[in-house]
Amino acid sequence: MKNPALHDFIIQYQADVFRFCFYLCRNEVYAQYLAQETFIKVLVNFDKIKDNHKAYLFQTAKNLFIDNQRKNKYEKSFLSGQIESQTINPPDLEIWQTLFSLDQDEQEILILIDREGLSLNEAADVLKVSESALKSRLMRARENFRKKWNI
């Protein structure tokens, strides 16, 4: 039996979560698995989530990704660090590549705030840093991104 609330919830956030998972692992196939696991985990406690759905989903995806890496399953072997996708357009691919050329922290900040539109507060929760620190890092990350883009 289909639960309409759950279905709408997935439809609303699936693209964002999928994109964030792709950012984490850079592999389309693994991103699919990670996004699916993220939703399954979140849906178990769906009633307990009050707000910040997007931030909560991202946080869960990130934790799952880290857990899987720690478990040292097959991920490490097939996550080459290169972008592995058949569906990204070349112009977008160029932006992704520029993004991935930045430091890990800067990538995360730009993805969460500039791409996914999280507020500073929400992004600070996901990244577990203070808002003020995040603000300065955001400025620096944007600057570095511009520099890399112009090269």
Next chain:
Amino acid sequence: MKDSKDHIIDQLKNLKGPQPDPYFASRVLAHHQYSDEKKKVFVWKLISGLCLTLGSFFSFYFFQKNTPYKFDYQKAPIHKSMMLVLTEVPNDYRIAYVSLEIDEGMTFDIANASLRSKKEITLAIDSDSLKLGRLPFVFMAVLAGKKNVKVKYLDAEFEVVKHETYYLDFFDLNNTNKKPKKEIQNEKVFSGTFSPKPIAS
């Protein structure tokens, strides 16, 4: 300069990644529902398993308590006078009499012919006699096979205070063909008194 800066960040804002397949939501929902069902099934399996384990345990316990096993039958030869040696001497001040009931194929080994034919004899007993650990009855088996000897301890009003059953397996010393080797080796052990293990009390 500012416009070009914003343009770069705008590109980032419109960055497209790979899209989930059209069945993503349905698949996640199905998986979620399956997990729920699996959890319920697991709980029921756990409950059933626990009930089955407890049931088996108690069935085995009561079965063991009330049924003598093969190894609970003490072996003894026929046509030999026997006395029961108590493994546990009852320590109850109310005990005034003790009664011994024997199965068919067994007789009391008493000079008095009328008593010999009886299957149950009750005698007065005091606590000092009980402490010796032997009951004042001598009996023997005339037929081979499994027999029971029931011992009842009675108070002054002939009410049962305690009862025990001893399980005996008599064999014929002369019939060596049917007798297993193990029993022959143990013959001398059972030539006099023996101390069978009571099963229930």
